[in-house]
Amino acid sequence: MTLTLTQERSTQRLNAPLNAPVIHRLSNGMTIIAEQLPVDAVNFNLWLNVGSVLEGNEINGMAHFLEHMIFKGTDRLKSGEFEQRIEARGAVTNAATSQDYTHYYITTAPQDFADLAPLQLDVLLNPAIPSDGFDRERHVVLEEIRRSNDNPRRRNYQRMVELGFQTLPYHRPVLGPSNVIEDLKAEQMRAFHQQWYHPSNVTAVAVGNLPVDQLIAIVEKSLDSVGWSAKTQNDRPHDFNLDPVYTDIVRQEYEDASLQQARLMLMWRVPGLINLQETYALDIISNLLSQGRTARLVQDLREKRGLVSGVNASNMSYQYQGLFTLSATLPTENLETVETALLGHIQQLQQDLVNPKDLEKICTQVANQFIFGNETPSDRANLYGYYHAIMGDLEPAFAYTDRIRQITPEDIRNAAQKYLPTDALGILTIKPTP
Secondary structure, rough: OOOOOOOOEEEEOOOOOEEEOOEEEOOOEEEEEEEEEEOEEEEEEEEEEEOHHHHOOHHHHHHHHHHHHHHOOOOOOOOHHHHHHHHHHHOOEEEEEEEOOOOEEEEEOOOHHHHHHHHHHHHHHOOOOOOOOOOOOOOOOHHHHHHOOOHHHHHHHHHHHHHHHHOOOOHOEEEEEEEHHHHHHHHHHHHHHHOOHHHHHHHHEEEEEEOOHHHHHHHHHHHHHHOOOOOOOOOOOOOOOOOOOOOOEEEEEEEOOOOOOOOEEEEEEEEEEHHHHHHHHHHHHHHHHHHOOOOOOHHHHHHHHHOOHHHEEEEEEEOEEEEEEEEEEOOOHHHHEEEEEEEEHHHHHOOOOOOHHHHHHHHHHHHHHHHOOOHHHHHHHHOOOOOOOOOOHHHHHHHHHHHHHHOHHHHHHHHHHHHOOOEEEEEEEEEEOO
């Protein structure tokens, strides 16, 4: 099944086991996804396949900074008026920026959706980006960067992606470095917005207790009211070079005075969402190793041997490439022992087939977590917006649980052998300052 629609204006109704969204493509390139749920709210989520990956080094942090400035007014709305009018209806609004996407949302009562949807589209597509407001907000962003740099978890994440990615822009901080933010100009932001924020780059998702046709009509009318019903622009090219897999063991070590225990991270470069089929077995491996008290790493390293205070496996699938990581929090004197043990667990997966009953249990857990995490209007809107913005298709979202349940013990062993060599990986060690 594909949602790639070739007509100028098309509507497609999808029927999945738990989901029944309608996909409506406008002539200007915007995609509207709508679904009625019997919950007394409407979540309106605007997703753009626009994140920090699109920035050059000279504007690193621009996508996140723009997220702040989106709310600083338009020709129709004074600065602060958007939030005031949203809050006056008891609605809520927020936004987030990542490497691959930016999204903005409001959650409102169904009877208020027609009044508030135009406001959300107006601030997204017509931000004034005033120079004085830009300079004031710069200080807010710089403070956010300072707090991020003071956060040990965020520091460790940044060190991880810097080791994990050398070529792909994923190694750059989403917030940007302070020295770049200090030099950005309002006109640069206006140019960035003009380049990327256009209807053909927007997936608008409305989920809640209104008929689907009404949800779509409200979004269309709102788009027309803010002057963007006919505007379009070409989508961005996908032309990033991927990082090659490690060919040997690459180590980086740091000291951090804020830590009480050491951190150990083992990482492999693995397929991202553009190679979705290759990610499913790695998702299962991460859960097999660390999901719950009975998981292999938890039982061995924490419960039985007491070598770590925490241990985790994660398959992080960014759009273009991913990182599979094993991480532990532990006393410094246990670093060598735990590194050997972690690699030993990977070697076991490469050599021995997982017990089919154990695999069935893990696959059921992963599938059910996915289902249970997509029940509310905001859950559904985020699911649809993310998949359509990043992948241009909802089929992978609907097929996820089936794909997971189809994973075999041989798939697990093959993925471990292919993507997780124990003699070629990145190893990051962060020790407390003596």
